[in-house]
Amino acid sequence: MNLNLILLIVSAGYLLGSIPTGYLMGRAKGIDIRQHGSGNIGATNVSRTLGKKYGIFVFACDALKGLIAVRFGIFLSHHMAWNVTTTPETIDVHMMPAAIAGIIGAVACILGHNFPVWLKFKGGKGVATSLGVIFGLVPFAAAIALGLWLAVLFASGYVSLASIIATISVPITVALTARGHDRIPLLAFTTFATVLILIRHTANIKRLLNGTENRFKKSK
Numbered sequence: 036m037n038l039n040l041i042l043l044i045v046s047a048g049y050l051l052g053s054i055p056t057g058y059l060m061g062r063a064k065g066i067d068i069r070q071h072g073s074g075n076i077g078a079t080n081v082s083r084t085l086g087k088k089y090g091i092f093v094f095a096c097d098a099l100k101g102l103i104a105v106r107f108g109i110f111l112s113h114h115m116a117w118n119v120t121t122t123p124e125t126i127d128v129h130m131m132p133a134a135i136a137g138i139i140g141a142v143a144c145i146l147g148h149n150f151p152v153w154l155k156f157k158g159g160k161g162v163a164t165s166l167g168v169i170f171g172l173v174p175f176a177a178a179i180a181l182g183l184w185l186a187v188l189f190a191s192g193y194v195s196l197a198s199i200i201a202t203i204s205v206p207i208t209v210a211l212t213a214r215g216h217d218r219i220p221l222l223a224f225t226t227f228a229t230v231l232i233l234i235r236h237t238a239n240i241k242r243l244l245n246g247t248e249n250r251f252k253k254s255k
Contacts, residue, residue, distance in 0.1 A: 040115050040131060041139060048104040048140040052147025052164060055154055056096040057081045060089055069157075077159035079194045079251070094163045101144050101167025108140030109133045109171075134172070134217040138224045141168035145228060149235065160235040162198045165228050169205055173221060176208040192250035195239035202232045 057076035061068030064085055072080040078097060082090020112131040148164040150156040169177040184201035188194060206225040213221050233240075242248035 040111060044108045044111055044136060044139045045143045047107055048143030049147035051100045051104045052144035053151035053153060054100060055151050057093045057159065058154060060093050075159060078163055097148065097163035098167035101164040102171045104140040104144035105137040105168050105171030108136040112136035134220055137172050138220055141172060141224065144168060161232055165232060173209055175212060176205050179208050180205050188251065193248055194251045195236055195248060196243060199236055202229050205229060
């Protein structure tokens with residue numbers, strides 16, 4: 036087992052994920068975003084505090100972090116040997132499965148976003164970053180989730196509700212559509228990511244049930 040390969044994917048994924056885009060955007064505008072609104076560094080709080088165009092930019096950057104982390108892991112799986120077995124007759128080179136490498140990068144990136152070392156491990160909720168990694172691993176499930184997110188947001192006005200429903204749809208879509216050897220690891224990962232996002236939205240879920248959750252204001 037090539038631990039160097041795993042460490043490289045994990046390190047790159049975590050460092051990418053830990054780039055606090057929302058925090059940096061706030062600093063660029065002269066504020067600490069953690070001291071405004073919900074105190075979260077995610078795109079929703081940036082949008083409410085600084086404006087929608089800044090929130091969209093942060094969302095796109097956070098999603099891009101996830102996509103890059105996954106594709107980098109897959110790239111390494113194609114170019115670095117996982118194990119080399121040499122016999123007098125043959126040399127067998129075993130490569131890490133692309134899906135496994137992508138999942139390792141995905142998990143590291145999401146954890147980096149949620150628990151960035153630069154901000155004392157207090158980061159975002161991981162919705163945009165998770166969408167990015169899902170696009171890198173299972174684009175069809177990501178497209179379904181994005182469509183649901185937009186539909187629920189437009190219908191209800193709740194970003195948190197849209198995020199929760201879109202997140203839950205991902206492992207369901209993977210379970211219904213994935214085939215082959217990658218199905219089980221992809222289903223396990225998307226289930227893990229869903230549970231993590233739901234945990235990070237515990238307070239939002241309570242406010243939704245109590246009817247005190249803030250709606251996302253639409254532009255006039």
